[in-house]
Amino acid sequence: xxxxxxxxxxxxxxxxxxxxxxxxxxxxxxxxxxxxxxxxxxxxxxxxxxxxxxxxxxxxxxxxxxxxxxxxxxxxxxxxxxxxxxxxxxxxxxxxxxxxxxxxxxxxxxxxxxxxxxxxxxxxxxxxxxxxxxxxxxxxxxxxxxx
Numbered sequence: 615x616x617x618x619x620x621x622x623x624x625x626x627x628x629x630x631x632x633x634x635x636x637x638x639x640x641x642x643x644x645x646x647x648x649x650x651x652x653x654x655x656x657x658x659x660x661x662x663x664x665x666x667x668x669x670x671x672x673x674x675x676x677x678x679x680x681x682x683x684x685x686x687x688x689x690x691x692x693x694x695x696x697x698x699x700x701x702x703x704x705x706x707x708x709x710x711x712x713x714x715x716x717x718x719x720x721x722x723x724x725x726x727x728x729x730x731x732x733x734x735x736x737x738x739x740x741x742x743x744x745x746x747x748x749x750x751x752x753x754x755x756x757x758x759x760x761x
Contacts (some may be wrong), residue, residue: 620691623719629662638759643656655740657703657742657758658678658708658709658717658737659705659742659745661701661702661703661708661709662701662708662709662711662731662745663731663732663745663761665699665701665711665731665745666711666729666730666731666745666746667707667747669690669711669713669729669747670729670747670749670751671759672690672691673713673727673729673749674749676689676690677725677749681719681725682718683687683698683713683716683717683725683726683727683749684712684713684716684727685697685727687699693708697711697712697713698710698712698732699711699712701731707734708734708736708737709731709732709733709734709737709745710731710732711729711730712729712730712732713727713728713729713730714728714730716728717747717751725749726749726750727748727749728746728747728748728749729746729747729748730744730745730746730747731742731744731745740755740761741757741760742755742756742757743755743757743761744756745760
């Protein structure tokens with residue numbers, strides 16, 4: 615019985631093909647990772663802004679009952695909460711909320727408070743920086759277009 619050797623060719627990828635695939639993956643990753651990081655930072659900013667708006671609502675409610683604003687977190691949130699208060703996102707704090715400025719009403723001045731949300735690591739690399747909100751409803755951040 616005579617056996618014929620079939621014309622066999624080894625299958626596989628060449629080194630050039632593998633290098634092209636690696637370059638394509640590298641280009642895609644260089645686009646995807648910064649976009650993902652930016653999206654995550656935006657969502658954390660939203661949590662900080664919501665925490666400031668919640669704080670302002672609680673301050674106004676406190677003011678309506680006591681005719682003054684407060685810098686004491688337990689007056690607003692109860693329990694043993696203190697300022698600066700962590701803003702939790704997925705169990706991790708990326709901002710701290712505080713009420714650093716408080717002015718009592720006088721004969722010529724109105725009562726006033728300013729609340730801040732300060733980023734903590736790793737959110738502190740965000741260009742928006744610290745968010746501010748005061749009793750007049752003025753909103754601010756280190757960079758424009760962040761609110």
